Amino acid sequence: MSELDIIQAIELAISHEMEARRAYLDLSEQADDPELKRLLKEIAQEEMGHEASLRSRLRLYQQKHLLRDTISRYVSPHVCEEILKDPQLLQLGGKRQRVTVLFADIWGFTSMSARLAPEMVVEMLNRFFTAMVDIVFEHEGTLDKFIGDNIMAVFGTPLEIEQPALQAARCALAMQRRLREMQQESCQIGRVGIGINTGEVIAGNIGSPRHMDFTVIGDAVNIAARLESLTRELNADILVGPETQAELAAHFHLEACQPVVLKGRREPLPVYRLLGET
Secondary structure, three states, X not given: OOHHXXXXXXXXXXXXXXXXXXXXXXXHHHOOOHHHHHHXXXXXXXXXXXXXXXXXXXXXXXXXXXXXXXXXXXXXXXXXXXXXXXXHHXXXXXXXEEEEEEEEEEOOHHHHHHOOOHHHHHHHHHHHHHHHHHHHHHOOOEEXXXXXXXXXXXXXXXXXXXXXXXXXXXHXXXXXXXXXXXXXXXXXXXXXXXXXEEEEEEEEEEEEOOEEEEEXXXXXXXXXXHHHHHHHHHOOOEEEOHXXXXXXXXXXXXXXXXXXXXXXXXXXXXXXXXXXEO
């Protein structure tokens, strides 16, 4: 029996509770004995309470099921279960958190998609996204969103994890390894640039009353996106910001690049290539 069939069977059983309550009330109207009349009304009242309890529990299950179905698209099964234990992790109000943000983008996607059939582009993107998101989940990251051919992932929210910067770095290296494997399997994607940055963000459900998504905003996010775009200029696979570099230095091979002045800033930003794990 499918889950939908079971839900419908439960709703049918609850409707029988309603019918029983009405029957007890009808009988109480027909009874002449005051004690029997009172007993039937008490039973009807108990049936009403039982019916309300059943409906409440069924509604709670359906809400939890809907929440699981929704968030399982953005986090790993383990993280999903942890959030279901404490739904306040997806609080509406938002909070400040220190996280690591990762952007991954396909180089030359526009020109590549122009020379391929639309169905091939969609199939290639879906295959690429599926592989990369699996890797994000394996490293306890959260899929924030797809932006065209760009993936945005966050490490450290909504569920806090140990060493989010290390997890993001290992994720990025695993993404590059998986891409090379896919290229051996005739994937036409050439290179992917990845930018990683660590810092404070505001995390929460952001959007309109009709549609909200759990996401992160702040300068740390903007820097991660800028680092990803710099990968083309610096011919680098993975670039990280200074706060990420500080957390990775003892565990990874990093190479300093020429500091870059980002738009709207005066001070140059130190930038580092992530080459591998020590």
